[in-house]
Amino acid sequence: MTIACLDLAGTTVADGDIVETAFAEAIAALGIASGTASHERAMSRVRESRGGSKAEIFRSLFEEPRALAANLAFEQSYDQLVDRHGLRPVPGADRAIERIRDAGVRVCLLTGFARSTQARILDTLGWWDRADLTLCPEDVARGRPWPDLVLTAALRLGADDVRHVAVCGDTANDMRTGRRSGASIVAGVLTGAHDRGRLLAAGATHVLPSVAALPDLILAGAPAPLDDAVTADHG
Template sequence: MTEAERITLACLDLAGTTVSDSDLAETAFNEALGSLGIVAGTAAHDRAMAHIRESRGHSKIEVFRRLFPADEARARAANLSFEQSYDAAVDRFGLTPVPGAESTLERLAGAGVRVCVITGLSRRNLGRVLDTLDWWDRVDLALCPEDGGRGRPWPDLVLTAALKFRVDDVRHIAVCGDTAADMLAGRRAGASLVVGVLTGAHPRDLLHQAGATHVVDSIADLPLPTPALPH
């Protein structure tokens, strides 16, 4: 690995990448739509869920704003319902890491790579995920759209992490996620390593089309450095 390719910061997605989603987000989206009278089995529900699935990885409030472009109050009501439903689903079903995720976090730490988790969830839901997994000490930074700028597919949160850790060169950044939005954010931020995983929302071809430099089966296969051997 050349100096230009040396990875010092890894920006990792949560649900579907490091955390097994187990349809929690899908359940919360369905319940949020239901709270607005958009119920399963209707054409309106089918259209809304198609939009939501295409938009996985985006900020949740922005997903609802695109769904209800002329009604900010309705978008905010749907987003609040999603947040409440997601927290309740975590309470009911719990969360588990994707197999190999925790060992990958350990490998990154051992190699001196700073780890930032990035999500389209709200700060409230992000906190619930990290509390449930007891991951606060496993990551160096956790960012969501409420931390400023735009959420994915824009590069803002990746670049926020780069500024936080004083990354010398954006080519020293790795981005890993399960959605096209993750891939776009990584490419737009200039990351040299943009890795799609097949444990979440989007298939291999869509990840490649969005700019993945690698597509691997899971976070356990993340092509990052191992700790240097002692001299």
């Protein structure tokens, strides 16, 4: 492996319920009251689409002016929740990133958040020096589940073969992005939005308890893809 593309919230950054709460508050801000059937339908769509561009998720729910308003409300809510509760890495994430980079593998931190929210996360954690590259949906024509983020990382970081790229995330959309890009390791982790079954169904080559297990997988030069029965045993 020469490049590792790691997701933020739910993968390297402990999510808790901050992201879901921000979505719920953003939807309520548009007049869809919490506790109603309409609000629950919208939140079901959000949960299904986790990992994708936040702006695109809102576009799937509302027409453009309301989608823009909802996205702004989401960013404001997320900032306020971070102010109140703070952020912390997933246990072992700092060391995992350090081990990967010490082995000469370049790290790209990917997200479905807007650039301003991504910057807030990196500022809060002091993580600007943890990555060789950071990318968000504003850097590409298409966000997840399309392969553009991973392929852009491969181009900018000088990969000579997409099979030398590893992708790690906590959602089905992370897995689809990795598989569509041609990455040979597409590792799902169980610290975020989606469970083992959904990660495997979306194309995970491995399922890990957390990103802390990723360096051993990368540094072992694991082949991919393995069959579901074998990948399930990794977690």
